[in-house]
Amino acid sequence: MLSRKSLVIKSFYLTFFLLLLAGCEEGPLGFEELGRGELEVHHFVLEPDTVATFSKQIALGEATTLIGGRDDLTEARILISIDGLDSIVAFDSVKLLLRRYPADEIASSDVTFSIYPVTADWDEIGCTWVLADAYNKWLELGAEFDESDLVAELTVADDTVEWILDPDRLETYQQGMILLPENEGFCYLGSDEKEVYAPFILGFDADDTTRFSSVAGSDYYAAVHDATILKPYEAPSPDTLLGAGLAWRVFMHFSLDTLPQDIDVTSADLVVEYENFFSPENTLDFVCYRLIDDYAGRFSALSSAIAGRDSIDVTSDSLSVSFVGVVQFWVDEPDSNFGLVLSHSFLEAIPSFGQEKHVHALGRITGTPRLVVTYTAVPETRFPGEER
Amino acid sequence: MRRLLIFLLPLGSVLLAYSIFNTHGLGGYTTPAEFLKIPSRTQTSLEVHFTSEYVYATDGQAGQNAFLVRPERFRFYVPLPWRFGLGAQMAQRFNLDFYVESDSARSADYTLIRRVKGRGGIEGLRLSLDKGFYDIAYLGVGYERLFGGAWERWDSEIVELGEMTVDSLLYYFGGNGVWGMAGFKLGPLQLRGFYGYPLDLGVTTEVQTSRDTTVVDSASYTPPAELGGILAYSANKLELGLAYIQQKASDHTSLSFITGHLVEANAAYKFKPFILTGKAGWKSWYVESADGSPIRDTYLGIGTRIPIESYGYGILELTGGLREAGAISEYHVELRAGLEFRELWKKRERMWGG
Numbered sequence: 001m002l003s004r005k006s007l008v009i010k011s012f013y014l015t016f017f018l019l020l021l022a023g024c025e026e027g028p029l030g031f032e033e034l035g036r037g038e039l040e041v042h043h044f045v046l047e048p049d050t051v052a053t054f055s056k057q058i059a060l061g062e063a064t065t066l067i068g069g070r071d072d073l074t075e076a077r078i079l080i081s082i083d084g085l086d087s088i089v090a091f092d093s094v095k096l097l098l099r100r101y102p103a104d105e106i107a108s109s110d111v112t113f114s115i116y117p118v119t120a121d122w123d124e125i126g127c128t129w130v131l132a133d134a135y136n137k138w139l140e141l142g143a144e145f146d147e148s149d150l151v152a153e154l155t156v157a158d159d160t161v162e163w164i165l166d167p168d169r170l171e172t173y174q175q176g177m178i179l180l181p182e183n184e185g186f187c188y189l190g191s192d193e194k195e196v197y198a199p200f201i202l203g204f205d206a207d208d209t210t211r212f213s214s215v216a217g218s219d220y221y222a223a224v225h226d227a228t229i230l231k232p233y234e235a236p237s238p239d240t241l242l243g244a245g246l247a248w249r250v251f252m253h254f255s256l257d258t259l260p261q262d263i264d265v266t267s268a269d270l271v272v273e274y275e276n277f278f279s280p281e282n283t284l285d286f287v288c289y290r291l292i293d294d295y296a297g298r299f300s301a302l303s304s305a306i307a308g309r310d311s312i313d314v315t316s317d318s319l320s321v322s323f324v325g326v327v328q329f330w331v332d333e334p335d336s337n338f339g340l341v342l343s344h345s346f347l348e349a350i351p352s353f354g355q356e357k358h359v360h361a362l363g364r365i366t367g368t369p370r371l372v373v374t375y376t377a378v379p380e381t382r383f384p385g386e387e388r
Numbered sequence: 389m390r391r392l393l394i395f396l397l398p399l400g401s402v403l404l405a406y407s408i409f410n411t412h413g414l415g416g417y418t419t420p421a422e423f424l425k426i427p428s429r430t431q432t433s434l435e436v437h438f439t440s441e442y443v444y445a446t447d448g449q450a451g452q453n454a455f456l457v458r459p460e461r462f463r464f465y466v467p468l469p470w471r472f473g474l475g476a477q478m479a480q481r482f483n484l485d486f487y488v489e490s491d492s493a494r495s496a497d498y499t500l501i502r503r504v505k506g507r508g509g510i511e512g513l514r515l516s517l518d519k520g521f522y523d524i525a526y527l528g529v530g531y532e533r534l535f536g537g538a539w540e541r542w543d544s545e546i547v548e549l550g551e552m553t554v555d556s557l558l559y560y561f562g563g564n565g566v567w568g569m570a571g572f573k574l575g576p577l578q579l580r581g582f583y584g585y586p587l588d589l590g591v592t593t594e595v596q597t598s599r600d601t602t603v604v605d606s607a608s609y610t611p612p613a614e615l616g617g618i619l620a621y622s623a624n625k626l627e628l629g630l631a632y633i634q635q636k637a638s639d640h641t642s643l644s645f646i647t648g649h650l651v652e653a654n655a656a657y658k659f660k661p662f663i664l665t666g667k668a669g670w671k672s673w674y675v676e677s678a679d680g681s682p683i684r685d686t687y688l689g690i691g692t693r694i695p696i697e698s699y700g701y702g703i704l705e706l707t708g709g710l711r712e713a714g715a716i717s718e719y720h721v722e723l724r725a726g727l728e729f730r731e732l733w734k735k736r737e738r739m740w741g742g
Contacts, residue, residue, distance in 0.1 A: 031491070033409065033677060034488055039490055379540070381605050385607030
């Protein structure tokens, strides 16, 4: 039996904790009583004050795939050099074996290459297509070659391609060779970075076959170095080009001076009319990056984070990239608005190809890009002071 | 353990009150205990009160329900030698709990809905010292420290875009006040007069978005002064009281204070073993509604004080009323629960006195 005192105290606590569970139902009422906070959505369509196209080259020297071939706009060449190989004289014949990705794995074209000696030293990292001073300049240590000295012709039509090496060309092999495609289409070969499909060398004598080792100091030492390098190409039109992988990007800068500073950006869509020239896939992925410093052509520094992206069908004629956060950042920090860069996505669904497969996706921007912004005003303080 | 709980309960100050009219001025005004009733000056006492509140607000078309709980008051008083008395009180003086929501507003092909929720208030820590003269008269002075904070969350929804932005306004309060009172006891009659003089209340505003927090403003306001009196009658079984408070505003800033009034009549009847209580009040706020209408609140309450042996009293009180201004009416029902400890402290004095 509870005493009266206990009953009162327990009832007090019980009531208190039950009421803690209380909630409320909310409905549209009373906003006018606030007397502040506008009920308006502001809508702006901005056009860029600057648009520029530039080409950004991407390192391929240590890529796992050697792309060789060409199409209307692109020519992918292959560089190969063979270090060592001194013991070539001990064999009746020596072959370099290049291996193509199996046809049932990756569709390739049959491509014939003409092979010429390069005339300058190069290494895999050094020929990464970081251009010297302009889009259409070769890197000095890259792929200058002697077009008058045809070393060999090679056709990639099977999963394994054999090339009989000439002992008298040992110096050429060590200096390096460039494989220029002679017909349209692309083939995909394993590089020395790709363990399964890496090139290798076999020596043959009367009744024996010896595989050369890439380990320095071996009895039969030969190390193959290789890289893919693109031939620069001329823009197909004066349009604003939008490429992927190695090629074109579009820089845009929108002045946001007309927007007030204390706002909440509720949407910011970059709307671009687009026409695709060609693409290896039916879907096109686009990404947007913001610049973190002044625009400097292909040397422009981009934020590592993707600011926005869109994915469209290859037949679509426009794309829209949303990047509310970036525009809000620019409004809050106007000095950070260095503009943005739009390109095809670097990303690729097939890991073994990395970024290379999109080398030759290209389109153009038609019309003027637009930045469509909506915003609401930040609420006013209830207790305004003198400083506001 | 119970005593520990009693001390911890007032710390649950995140609990809430609610009124759309709390959007005005410094918020909803709460009267200090010593300006409404005349408690005993001869007994040590500790009071803890909580209020649960149901409010239905309507403008005749839309409605809102709110059912919330808040600590109302913590008060301590101890008589000192030579007829001195020392008091301490903690209560929320201005309440900023509200919820408002706009109708769908259309502009530039977009529909915007804004929902604003306010929470918090201005707390008051009051310390007082009084001195009695021949059991007939007394004088008291007090100091009040105003502090606290409030938070407004603004949710803005653009229907067509499916986008929602959230902004918060944070307010921090700090201020001081002093008051004085004088009272007389003539047989069953008591009379008290008081005047509370507020000093400047500083308010700092921060805007908090998902991006950053920025101090955007600092302002200073003078809350309304409080002056008034209490007339009380006490007989064997019956106690009657009548209190009047005027909130006199001198601040001419954007908060647009006006003179507020409160009249409250109290009655208590000893109906053994309980004490039955009743009250009736009318309040005219110190601010007006958005359309310039006076905000008025009329209420009635009944309750009981239940003696608890060796402790004091348990208090239950039910109050209902109507608060209205312009088109908005708020029907409110409060259930107040509290404990008053008196005998407990006597017992402790005996234990320590050994």
